[in-house]
Amino acid sequence: MLTTKSNRFYLILCFIAFVFHGEVYAQLVIGTPNLGFSQACASDAFNSYDVTFVFSPESALNASNQFTIELSDANGDFSNATVVYTSSPGWVTDSPATLNFSLPEDTAGENYKIRIKSSSPAATSTASVAFAAYYKLQDSPFTINNLVSTGAYCTGGSYLLAIDNPGNGNNDSPLNYPSLTFNWYKETSPTTSVFVAEGNSLTVSEEGTYFVETNYGSCTSNSFSNRVTISEAVSGQANATIASSLGNPYCPEQGMTTLSTIGGISYQWFKDGIMIPDATNQMYQTDESGIFSVQVDLGDCSAIGSIDLVSELFESEINVDEANNMLAGETLTVTVTTNATNPEYFWYYNNQLLTNETQNTFEASEFGDYEVVITETSGCNASKSYQFSIEEGIDPFPDVDKIPNVISPNGDFTNDTWVLPLQYTTGTNTEIVILNEQGKVVFQTIDYQNNWPENDLNLISVNQLYYYIITTSDGKVKKGSITIVK
Incomplete structure (x- = not known):
């Protein structure tokens, strides 16, 4: 009896040991992800990044297992992690493994991390090293101050610089992308600058040259503005620069060019010294050439500027x-x-x-x-x-065989004039005389061009009768009548 109980106890211990051994064997360990990059500067043109990791044992993976890549927030926190990659079930079986992922468009920060997770069995790696990551939604130069290169403020006042939206010409304004932020800078030399402030605009009360860049952190980009030089109008009047959106000279084939000047309270535009009615905005459109000028009211002072605008349209x-x-x-x-x-x-x-x-x-x-x-x-x-x-057209000297005796000058381009054979027309020195019914000469020439009657004859009857006398250079004479049919 004791032996039987001992056997049973032994079998139970073996079963427990087997189960415990199986659970230990099923545990999966995933190593820290190894990044294939130092920083991730994504854009429409490029958004592909590799990460490599090891896991053990390979035999622990179930056929349904999927590996996922999770991206932390900009501070490295995984509380609301974003899944940026999920493998197909059973697709990854060998260690080490390399996976590829893309960044979401709202990615912007210096301390992102990633981690790897498996689904069957469930396991999670430690977080990767921190890295800078930005998705560059807009990555081309843009304009501020309507591309006007200068601005001015009265003593004790200020000047507002702002990013143009939608911009000037073909400018792709970064304001079209609400998730972006911006850093303003002031030049300290032709090659150096200092950070001034963040935001979509900047109020300037200190002379200098300013510009703004889209905040892509340590990622380099082409998303930056033109430079604007701001001055103080200490003498009561400042210079107002005028910029042409199509350049100067400009091509009117592209449409009207927009003239822009510095910001102020009110404006008045002139062309060739003459005031343009109702041209009282900061911008003025034209497709003409000429000297355009503007007066800008800055409040306690004013500014004036001009531009000799030239159209390149050829003649x-x-x-x-x-x-x-x-x-x-x-x-x-x-x-x-x-x-x-x-x-x-x-x-x-x-x-x-x-x-x-x-x-x-x-x-x-x-x-x-x-x-x-x-x-x-x-x-x-x-x-x-x-x-x-x-x-x-109508041949004024058609080749006719005989002298006509009927014409109908009604303006239908058919038989409207008395057309003679070429032997009697211009260049033959033949005299042509035409008389009315009373014998009065109404037409006479030695250079007939088949053009009678040239004017309205004021006919008094339906079939008015005229007479002609043709005398050639050798003295031969022909006479007859001409009936004018209405």
């Missing part, structure tokens, strides 16, 4: 009218002249590009609608176009 002209006539078989030589830099010419006939016509001169031989486009390929890169049409 050109064409040698034909919008509407032209020519006879069948004739051609019309069309020439455009321009001072454009490296111009290109594109000719169109009835809206179809003439691919072989690339010079500034074109021989038009067809009736229809034409267009030429001149494009400046250097500098302004602007274009100008001219449209013109060609219609069939």
Whole structure:
């Protein structure tokens, strides 16, 4: 009986030992993550970072196990950790392992950490070393002060510098990204500066040159502003710099340029010394050339400035009218002249590009609608176009066989004038005399151009009768009548 009880006790001890041994064997240890980088400066162009870790024993991993990478907050706290990577079940089986993760767009700080966790069995590594991490949502130069390079304040006053939103021209304002913060600096030399303050704007009451950068900590970036030099108007009047958004000279093909000046209480703009009505804002738009000036009220003092604004739009002209006539078989030589830099010419006939016509001169031989486009390929890169049409004209000296005795001058371009055979027209020294019914001479010439009647005859009957006498240079005479039909 004792032996039986002893055997039972022995079996129970063996079972407990087996279970305990299995639990110990199932424990997984994950080593501290080893970063493949010293700092993480992410952007749209790059956001990929490696981390390597060891774990043991490999046999402890269950088939459903997943490894995750957790990212702390900017202070290294994992209370509200963010999962930045999760492996597929059973995908990672060998130690050491290297995983890759990306940063969230709101990442910004100097003391982030990561840790590795497993799901089956559950285990967590110690935290990695701290590292700087920023996601650079905006990473290009931006403008402040409407790109005006100077500002002024009255003695005892101040000047407000602010980041432009949406900015100037193609400026990508960082204010479009609410999570970003900014650091303002004052230059101490051409290559050095000191931190002044944080924020979207800066109130300046000390002379100097200022700029602002997006706060990406120890990560370098291109997200910085233009420099603005601030001065004190100790004499009662300061200089007001004017900036052109499209530059100066500017290309009007890009639209109107915006003139901006320093900030003040009120403004008045002038062009060539003449006040521009209603131009009373800090900015003024124009597509003209000229000397633009502005008066700025700063409160206890004022500022004035000017800019000689030049448009780069080239000049050109064409040698034909919008509407032209020519006879069948004739051609019309069309020439455009321009001072454009490296111009290109594109000719169109009835809206179809003439691919072989690339010079500034074109021989038009067809009736229809034409267009030429001149494009400046250097500098302004602007274009100008001219449209013109060609219609069939009336031959003033058609080849007719006999002298007509009926005409109908009603403006329909058919039989409107008395057209003679070429042997009697201009250059033949033939005298043409036309008389009315009372025998009064109403027309006489030795250089007839098939142009009678040139004016309204004020006809008094439906079929008015006239008489003609044709005398050639050798004395031969022809006489007859002409009936004018209304």
